[in-house]
Amino acid sequence: MEFKDFNFKDELMQAINKAGFTEPSPIQKDAIPIVLSGKDIVAQAQTGTGKTAAFGLPILQNLRRDGSVEALVIVPTRELAMQVSDELFKFGKFLDIKTATVYGGTSYSRQIKHAENASIIIATPGRLLDLLKNEQITINPRFIVLDEADEMLDMGFLEDIKNIFKFMPKERQTLLFSATMPEPIKDLARKILIEPEFVTVTKKDMTNTNIVQSYYVVEEYERDDALMRLFDFKNPTKSIVFCKMKRDVDRLATYLVSQGYSAKALHGDLEQRQREEVIRAFKASTIEVLVATDVAARGLDVSDVSHVFNYQLPFDSEPYVHRIGRTGRGGKTGAAVSIVTPSEFRSLQKIQANIGSMMEAKVVPTIDDVKSKNHTGFMDNIKNQVVDPAVCNIIDSLKEEFDLSTIAYKLATILTEKDQVKGRNKIGKSHQDIAALIERLKNDRGGNGSRGRSRGPRRDNDRGPRRDSDRGPRRDGDSRPPRNDSGASRPRRDGESRPPRRDGDSRPPRPRGEGGSSRRG
Numbered sequence: 373m374e375f376k377d378f379n380f381k382d383e384l385m386q387a388i389n390k391a392g393f394t395e396p397s398p399i400q401k402d403a404i405p406i407v408l409s410g411k412d413i414v415a416q417a418q419t420g421t422g423k424t425a426a427f428g429l430p431i432l433q434n435l436r437r438d439g440s441v442e443a444l445v446i447v448p449t450r451e452l453a454m455q456v457s458d459e460l461f462k463f464g465k466f467l468d469i470k471t472a473t474v475y476g477g478t479s480y481s482r483q484i485k486h487a488e489n490a491s492i493i494i495a496t497p498g499r500l501l502d503l504l505k506n507e508q509i510t511i512n513p514r515f516i517v518l519d520e521a522d523e524m525l526d527m528g529f530l531e532d533i534k535n536i537f538k539f540m541p542k543e544r545q546t547l548l549f550s551a552t553m554p555e556p557i558k559d560l561a562r563k564i565l566i567e568p569e570f571v572t573v574t575k576k577d578m579t580n581t582n583i584v585q586s587y588y589v590v591e592e593y594e595r596d597d598a599l600m601r602l603f604d605f606k607n608p609t610k611s612i613v614f615c616k617m618k619r620d621v622d623r624l625a626t627y628l629v630s631q632g633y634s635a636k637a638l639h640g641d642l643e644q645r646q647r648e649e650v651i652r653a654f655k656a657s658t659i660e661v662l663v664a665t666d667v668a669a670r671g672l673d674v675s676d677v678s679h680v681f682n683y684q685l686p687f688d689s690e691p692y693v694h695r696i697g698r699t700g701r702g703g704k705t706g707a708a709v710s711i712v713t714p715s716e717f718r719s720l721q722k723i724q725a726n727i728g729s730m731m732e733a734k735v736v737p738t739i740d741d742v743k744s745k746n747h748t749g750f751m752d753n754i755k756n757q758v759v760d761p762a763v764c765n766i767i768d769s770l771k772e773e774f775d776l777s778t779i780a781y782k783l784a785t786i787l788t789e790k791d792q793v794k795g796r797n798k799i800g801k802s803h804q805d806i807a808a809l810i811e812r813l814k815n816d817r818g819g820n821g822s823r824g825r826s827r828g829p830r831r832d833n834d835r836g837p838r839r840d841s842d843r844g845p846r847r848d849g850d851s852r853p854p855r856n857d858s859g860a861s862r863p864r865r866d867g868e869s870r871p872p873r874r875d876g877d878s879r880p881p882r883p884r885g886e887g888g889s890s891r892r893g
Contacts, residue, residue, distance in 0.1 A: 373401055378408070380433050383466035388429070391462060397422040397703075402571040404430050412546045412568035414561050416553050423519065423549045424459045431515050432464050435491055443492040443515040444540075446500065446533065448523040450475040450644065451651060453494045455673040456519065460492055475499050477644035484508050497524060497532035504539040512541045521550035521557050523694070527667070530556060537564050551693055582700035585731040587710040587720060589809065590800035596624075597799045598711050598736050599683060600631060604793055605737040605745060606707065608679035610654070612672075613663045614695050616684045624683060625663040635661035638668040666691045675701050682710040685719055689726035714801075717809050736800040739793045 374395055375388050396404065399417040406413045407430035417423055431443050445460075447453050453473045460471050472490035474483050476499045487493050487509050493500075503509045516537075518524070524533060546565050550557055553572075561568065590598045599613070613628075615621045618639040628635035636650045636659045647668070653659045655674050664672075666686060677699045686692050699706025710731065712720050724731060737745075770779050801809075 375429075378404055378429075378433075380429065381467070384429065384432055384463065386466050387463045393425070397426075399423060399571065400426045400429075403427065406569045406571070407431065407545070407547060408433065410545055412565040413548070413571060414553075414565065414568045415547070415549045415571040417549065417551065417571070424456055425463070427517050427519075427547050427549065428456075428460050428463055431492070431517075432460070432467060432469065434515075435467070435469065437467070437469070437491065441487065441490055441493055441511040441513055443517070444511065444513040445492065445494045445517040445519055446497060446524070446536065447494060447519045448496065448527055448529065450477065450496060451647070451672055452520065453496055454648075457494045459673075460494070464492075474503065480508065487511075497529040497536060501532050501536055504536065511539075513544065514541075515545050515547070516540060517547045517549065519549050521548055521560070522552045522554060525554060525556055530560065533560065534563075551697070552689075582704065583696055583706045583708050585696065585708045585710075585729065586734045587712055587731045588734055588736050588800050589712055589714065589717070589806050590736065592713050594799050595683060595711055595713075596627065597795050599624075599681060601736050601742065601793075601795060601799055602681070602709060602711075603633070604742045606679060606709070608707075609660070610657060610674070610677050611661050611679040611681060612669065612677055612695075612698050613661060613681045613683050614669070614686070615663065615665060616686070618665060620684065621663045621665055621668075625661075628661055628663065633661050634659045635663055638662055638664040640665065640667055642668075666695065669695070669698065672698060673701070674698070675704070677701070677706065679707045679709060682708070682712075685710055685712050685716045685723070687719070689723045692723050693727060714809060718813065721810075721813065733803065733806045735802055735806075736798075739795075739797045742793045 375393055376385065378396075380388065399415060400422050403413060403415050403426040407427060415423070415426065417426075427445075435442050445456055447456055450473075453475050457471045457473045460469070464471070469492065470490045471492045471494060472483065472486035474487060474493055474495035476496065480503075483499070484503065487503075493511065493513075518533065524530065546568075548557075548561050548565060548568070588598055588602070603611075613624065615624060618641055621637045621639045625635050625637035636653065638647065638650050642650070650659070650662070651672065654662045657676075662669075663683075680696050680699045682692070682695060686695060696706075696708035699708060708731075710720070720731070767779065774782070
């Protein structure tokens, strides 16, 4: 099936072709005909599968362009609001469609002015509800979309959403999209949708098949060493590193910069202006590593992320699905790498069971493994290199003093010196250690009281974070002290888990680019 089979308007097809889209993704193929038919829909699909186009294209097709606000898209975060606006602008640019973003942290008057002249409003729940309650805007949209509904539930926006619908017209088409379907979201769907059609991603397809998932088992103090070694071995072009807490994000971003990486932190304590600057720089490849919390990275849509690293495993499967969905987008391949400790192993297995896909157990590469890979790439570069005539004089001059073999050896040594691998040779657990961990957990589950089974790793993370029913403080602001491998709280010792500085590693940042907000297509 191709997009032309939907019989979209010529202006819409022009934008689709310009964006390079030919075949719809599974969620687009299933959802677009339902939305075009005018029916309500509940669609379960993970982030990065093309949900924005799945609801955006049929809405753009059916807009009357009568000067009123015809569509409202409600999203959990400011970043997602801007990204959905960008996407809808891209598809609607030849239809003369205006979009407006409404979110907290910016001028009310400016947003109200944009909203009055828009065909589509993309809004976060808190600011939108404020404007509706204070009668600063009055809208009667024909289409209402709840995007990333489970994220809005996690962030405490459920009551806001219910209140928003009190201001909405009864005659409307409502579209609900969510990566997961917890019971409160199902209950919300029953209340605000009318005889909806359901599009569901099966459990085995819950995670993108374009994403290769793997994990490495290390001790707590080895996390930094393991991350550096994996960077050396995998050589990511653009990556996101996820941590549980803001303090870990700040420390790790600073540490990566000290090791020669162009890295920035993204978390809830940053001002909105700082957050937007960081995201723009990451999109433009001015920075190569983004270190983030789950809350800060919600809705982050960057198409060329090659790797996602879980520096710490998330509390449960839902944030894991959202994290790894930042790579492998738009049909590209991606890699999701998790660094776990023995105490997190039960959580790892629970996540695997919930998402229905397997992560491959791997061993952190040794120094020789990294050198071998680098040398292979080095030889490939030499084979494919076109000779610059300007260097011939240099070689001719050197030939007066050295033979060609010696010149080649010296040049190769100079070029490979910058690839020196720092840190200990062996990091983390072996395949035998991992197999023993898995076997021990099997015995723990299968044993009985009379045999006296071992306790196995503590399950501190299984309980998940404490959640407020309203918006309250953000979870990524949790200020609990760090835990050691046993799960017990204790103060951090100075210098703990910080490997020796890799002063020899010099990776210069790659300068570039810029980004933007509300617009007209």
